[in-house]
Structure formats: structure tokens, C-alpha cells
Amino acid sequence: MAPSDDPDRRDFIQGVTAGGLALGLGAATSADPPADVGQPIPMKLTINGQDRELQIEPRVTLLDALREVLHLTGSKKGCDHGQCGACTVLIDGRRVNSCLTLAVAAAGGQVTTIEGLAKGEELHPLQAAFIKHDAFQCGYCTPGQICSAVGLMAEGHAKSDADVRELMSGNICRCGAYPNIVAAVQEVQQLAAKENP
Amino acid sequence: MTPFDYVRADGPDAAVKQVVARPTAAFLGGGTGLIDLMKLYAERHDLLVDVSRLPMDKVEATEKGVRIGANVRNSDLAYHAAIRTRFPVLSEALLSGASPQLRNMATVGGNLMQRTRCPYFRDGHSACNKRVPKSGCAALDGVNRGHAVLGTSDHCIATHPSDLCVALAILDATVRTTGPKGERTIPFADFHRLPGDTPDRETALDHGELITAVDLPALPWATRSHYLKVRDRASYEFALTSAAVALEIADGVIKQARIALGGVGTKPWRAAEAEKALVGKKPTPEAFAAAGDAALAGAVPRQHNAFKIPLAKRTVARALAAAAAMPG
Known part of the structure; x- marks a missing residue:
């Protein structure tokens, strides 16, 4: 989509690009929404340590941006309403539902997906433990389960x-x-506790 | 979702101006409610003003009370040391709601703005006076097992879904806002409206008015407080019934009681009559059962939700018994 020549639109895009400066729209006086509402805007996401520049609509969720734009299809779409957890990713180390997170709202944060947990060929301990314990059957929920478990361990509230x-x-x-x-x-929690008592 | 523009506000005042300028703009916090409802076409906005990164994210605990910034995430509030020790009912209510992921996202301000789980509201097309004024209410004679029995009207029987708000209802909370008319504070009891004949108007807020904080006064008796939630499964489910309670007990006699109910009201439901019935009584099972009866005295069931009345009475009684057993 070609950038609009409309000055308000241009200000708006620049505002978002600048990372939080809201220009243009705040000065709008018309009660009517602009005819070109919701156009793609540029955004920079940091996914698994890599900066990715995208030009997508504000209504695109982080989950859809990961899967459909960046082709990181490890994060799964189950319910798309925050009820199943298959889309769980980590933002700044905290587990969240990527289906209820707008991609543009995640800009500026460090997003970690299931693809970002292993170090090269070395699986994350939770990935290895899921295989060892046969902790899945069809595997559809597994990326979300593992990302959620990474978040759970970082939170440190689960003992029993x-x-x-x-x-x-x-x-x-x-x-x-x-x-x-x-x-x-x-098993991974107890191993981690032994290594870092 | 229908298309919308997005801006990240650089301050509360700018955010207010941006939302005021567009009649169908909305503030975006954690997004757990808003994005869900927009995906269902139960809400449509052409501009979202993201306030989630504004620096309203502190929990400030002093001797006088606690100020909770509107952007504090539910999980951070639930595990905050001052909340766990001074207001256990608040921590328990938060941890009984949603999932860890959603609690990591959801803000306190957003929780106050949380909308009903009524399926006829959420489906985007059924008759619903809340979603489309004067379109009727499909729940009145529909599948209404989850619906309210207190505070209902002929126009709406939708249950208020929040757990946090039930706890806030017994803690003398006040809501701080900034809006087109400046700053103000709203007593928590006045924040949510009864549906009456305008169920589409759910809160006292004006369009473009932004919640900035929730204040709790110091309440020494709140250390003996408890939240009990009853639901269809053990976790990650909305309440069928719930009770937030607090008791001040001295010399074996109840000096003060606080009771609010969730899952049964069209708003977070403070049960003042039930509280009065306990003052001066000994903390006995009989007194707690009587309080449960008093709390549900005005309940009006529909076809499928009459079970909530005895269930809520027992929820109140059991929550009070658990609070009485706590160290004071």
C-alpha cells in the first residue's frame, strides 16, 4: 500500500515510527473518522533478538504478524480469544497471549517465541524435558505450553x-x-533449583 | 476486527484529547478485553489510543493507604507484598481470575472497565440492549444460567465478570480519573452503574475519561479478609458465585463486617444489609448463614439461574467462616 499524501496521515505514521509521539490525530477536530482509517503503518518488532521491520495494519495481532508475515509458525492459533494459550509467547520475559496483543503494541519489547528458545541445535531444557516425559500427543498446544512454562519458572511462584x-x-x-x-x-524446575540454590 | 488507527499516547492529557476528538475512539490497556470484543464485533472503534506504557504503573504503599496505578498489571498487584499482607482478599481475587498470561497483560484500569461475559452481548448479533440500545434482551428468556440475580432490570440481566472489583467493593476504594473536565475521584460504589433502562452505560466515566489510579485507605481489619470463588471448573473460569469478605473481631464479637458478591450481580455487589446483620454477633455458623440469607434477600432468578441463590448464600457463609478462622 502506497503511503498516503494526506498530511495528517503522514504525521501519524511519523508519530508511530518515532516510538510513541502521537502527532496529527490529537489535533483532529472532525468527529468523522478518516476515510482511510486503519492503513498499514511501519513498525519495528524485536523477535528472538532480531529486529524486524514490518508495514502492517494496526489491527494485526502479534500472533498473525508472527505466523502470516514473519512465517514463524511455531506459535499456534487455537481459539484466537485468549482462552487456550496455544499462542503464548514471552514479551520482555513475561508470558502473554499473542492473539490478544496487537503487533504494533508489542513494538519496543523483546518478543521470544518457541523458535527462539533453543541455542542452535541445543534444545531448551523445557523442550528436552517435554520430549523425555512424552508431555504431548498431537503437539499443537506444545509451543504455547513450553513458552508458558518458561514464564512460569521466571515468575517463581510454582512450588508444588x-x-x-x-x-x-x-x-x-x-x-x-x-x-x-x-x-x-x-523436573526442569528442580534441576534449576539444584544448580542455583 | 474492523480497521482502526493506533497511536501511543505520550501522556495522560494527550491520551484524553486523542480519545475525546473521536467519538468511537477507545483507550487500549492490556487489550485482553477490548481486543477480544473487537474480534467478535461486539465493539468497534476506529482509533485505539494505547495508554499501556504511560507511567501509571506503580503500587505506592504508605501508612495512609495504597495507591495503585491504573497500568499495574494484575499479576504484579496480586504478588505485591503490601497487597498480600494488608489486603489478602485483593490478592486472592486477582489470582482467582483469568490465567497467568492474561494476568500479566491485564491492567487494573482495564479490569474496572471489564465487560460482561453474557453470550448474547458477545456474539455481536443477538438482541442486546447493552450492545445496541433498545434492541431487546435475548438473555431474559434465553440460556441464562450464568446471569445475574441481583441488580437486574427488564432490559438487562448481564453479570459483571470481575473478581478484582468484588474485592475493591469492600475496601472503600476510590477511582482517580483525568478527563475532558479535568481530574476527579469517584467512590468505587458509584463507579459501576446498575443497568436500569440504559445498560449500555456501564460506568460513571465520560467519553475520553481515563482511569489513572485506584486508592485504598489503610484498613487495619483488612488483614482478616478472604475471597472465595465458586465455578464450573477448578481454574481459569468466571465465577458462578463469589464472595469478598472481611471481619473485624474483638473479644469474640464482630465489630465490623464487609461483604460483596460476584457472579450474581449486574455490578460488583456490596451487601450492606448482610454486613449490618453481623455487627455485635458472635462469629458462628448460624450468624454467617443469616448473613448469606440477608445478602440474597432481594435476588430475582430467571429460568436457569435460580441455583445461584442458595449457592451464593453458602459462598458468603463459607467465606465468612474462613475469614473468622484467620489470624486477626
Whole structure:
């Protein structure tokens, strides 16, 4: 889409590009929305340590930007309404639902997806533990489960198996691999606790 | 979602101006409610003004009370040391809601603006006076198992979904805002409106008025407070019934009681009559059962939700018993 020549539009785009300066629209006096509302805008996302420049509509969610624009299809679309957790990614180390996050709202944060957890060929300990404990069947929820578990460990509130179940409840597994998911998370947690007492 | 523009506000005043300038603009906080509803076409906005990075993200605890910035995330508030020790009911309510991911995203201001889970509101096309004024209410004679029994009207029986707000209702909270008419404070009891014949108007806020903080006064008795939530599954579900309670007990007698209900009201439901019924009584199961009866005295069931009335009475009684058993 070619950039608009409309001065308000240009100011708006520059405002967003500048990372938070809201120009142009604030001065609008007309009650009517502009006819070209919702046009693609430039944004810079940091995904798994890499800066990616995109030109997409503000209504594109982070999940759709990852999957459809950046072709990082590890993050899955289950419900698309924040109810299943398959889309879970980390922003600045905190687990969030990427289906309810606008891509443009994530600009400026460090996004980590399932593709960013392994170091080269070396799996993240949680990835390895999910394989060891057979913590999935179909695998569709697994990227979200693992990203969620990374967030859970960083939060540090889950001690018992019951805590893990409660604090992993934002990730639904329709194959019912829950017992093995809890075992995988607990093994990695306990190993981490031994290494960093 | 229908197309919309996006701006990141560089201050509360700028954000207010940007939303005021467009009648269908909205503030964007964590997005957990707003983006969901926009995907369902239950809400349409042509401009979202992102306020989520404004520096209203502190929890300031002093002897006089606690000021909670509107952008404090639910998870950060729930695990804050001052909240856990001084207002356990607030921490418990937050941790009973949604999922860890959603709690990491959702803001306190957004939670106050949370909208109903009524399926006829959310589906974007059924008759719903809240979504389309004067279009009717499909819930009145529809599947209304999840709907409210307190504060309803002939125009709307939608349940208020928040857990946090039920806890705030017993904590003498005030809501601080800035808007087109300047700054003001709103007592929490006046923040949410009853549906009446205008269920589309849910809060006291004007268009473009932004929540900046929630204030809690110091409440020494709030250390003995508790939130109990009853739902269809053990986690990650909205309340069928819930109760936020606090008790001040001295010399074996209740000096002061606070009770609010969730899952049963069209707004966070403070049960003042039930509170009065407990003052001067001994903390016994009989007194707590009577408080539960008093809290639901005005309840009006529909076809599928009558079960909520006895369930809510027992929820109140059990929450009070648990609070009474806490160290004071």
C-alpha cells in the first residue's frame, strides 16, 4: 500500500515510527473518522533478538504478524480469544497471549517465541524435558505450553505439583497430556533449583 | 476486527484529547478485553489510543493507604507484598481470575472497565440492549444460567465478570480519573452503574475519561479478609458465585463486617444489609448463614439461574467462616 499524501496521515505514521509521539490525530477536530482509517503503518518488532521491520495494519495481532508475515509458525492459533494459550509467547520475559496483543503494541519489547528458545541445535531444557516425559500427543498446544512454562519458572511462584497445575491452567491440552507436562516442568524446575540454590 | 488507527499516547492529557476528538475512539490497556470484543464485533472503534506504557504503573504503599496505578498489571498487584499482607482478599481475587498470561497483560484500569461475559452481548448479533440500545434482551428468556440475580432490570440481566472489583467493593476504594473536565475521584460504589433502562452505560466515566489510579485507605481489619470463588471448573473460569469478605473481631464479637458478591450481580455487589446483620454477633455458623440469607434477600432468578441463590448464600457463609478462622 502506497503511503498516503494526506498530511495528517503522514504525521501519524511519523508519530508511530518515532516510538510513541502521537502527532496529527490529537489535533483532529472532525468527529468523522478518516476515510482511510486503519492503513498499514511501519513498525519495528524485536523477535528472538532480531529486529524486524514490518508495514502492517494496526489491527494485526502479534500472533498473525508472527505466523502470516514473519512465517514463524511455531506459535499456534487455537481459539484466537485468549482462552487456550496455544499462542503464548514471552514479551520482555513475561508470558502473554499473542492473539490478544496487537503487533504494533508489542513494538519496543523483546518478543521470544518457541523458535527462539533453543541455542542452535541445543534444545531448551523445557523442550528436552517435554520430549523425555512424552508431555504431548498431537503437539499443537506444545509451543504455547513450553513458552508458558518458561514464564512460569521466571515468575517463581510454582512450588508444588498443584501450583504448577494452577499456574499452567492458561494452557489447554485437548490430548490430556497434563500429568506429563507437570512432570516435565517440575523436573526442569528442580534441576534449576539444584544448580542455583 | 474492523480497521482502526493506533497511536501511543505520550501522556495522560494527550491520551484524553486523542480519545475525546473521536467519538468511537477507545483507550487500549492490556487489550485482553477490548481486543477480544473487537474480534467478535461486539465493539468497534476506529482509533485505539494505547495508554499501556504511560507511567501509571506503580503500587505506592504508605501508612495512609495504597495507591495503585491504573497500568499495574494484575499479576504484579496480586504478588505485591503490601497487597498480600494488608489486603489478602485483593490478592486472592486477582489470582482467582483469568490465567497467568492474561494476568500479566491485564491492567487494573482495564479490569474496572471489564465487560460482561453474557453470550448474547458477545456474539455481536443477538438482541442486546447493552450492545445496541433498545434492541431487546435475548438473555431474559434465553440460556441464562450464568446471569445475574441481583441488580437486574427488564432490559438487562448481564453479570459483571470481575473478581478484582468484588474485592475493591469492600475496601472503600476510590477511582482517580483525568478527563475532558479535568481530574476527579469517584467512590468505587458509584463507579459501576446498575443497568436500569440504559445498560449500555456501564460506568460513571465520560467519553475520553481515563482511569489513572485506584486508592485504598489503610484498613487495619483488612488483614482478616478472604475471597472465595465458586465455578464450573477448578481454574481459569468466571465465577458462578463469589464472595469478598472481611471481619473485624474483638473479644469474640464482630465489630465490623464487609461483604460483596460476584457472579450474581449486574455490578460488583456490596451487601450492606448482610454486613449490618453481623455487627455485635458472635462469629458462628448460624450468624454467617443469616448473613448469606440477608445478602440474597432481594435476588430475582430467571429460568436457569435460580441455583445461584442458595449457592451464593453458602459462598458468603463459607467465606465468612474462613475469614473468622484467620489470624486477626
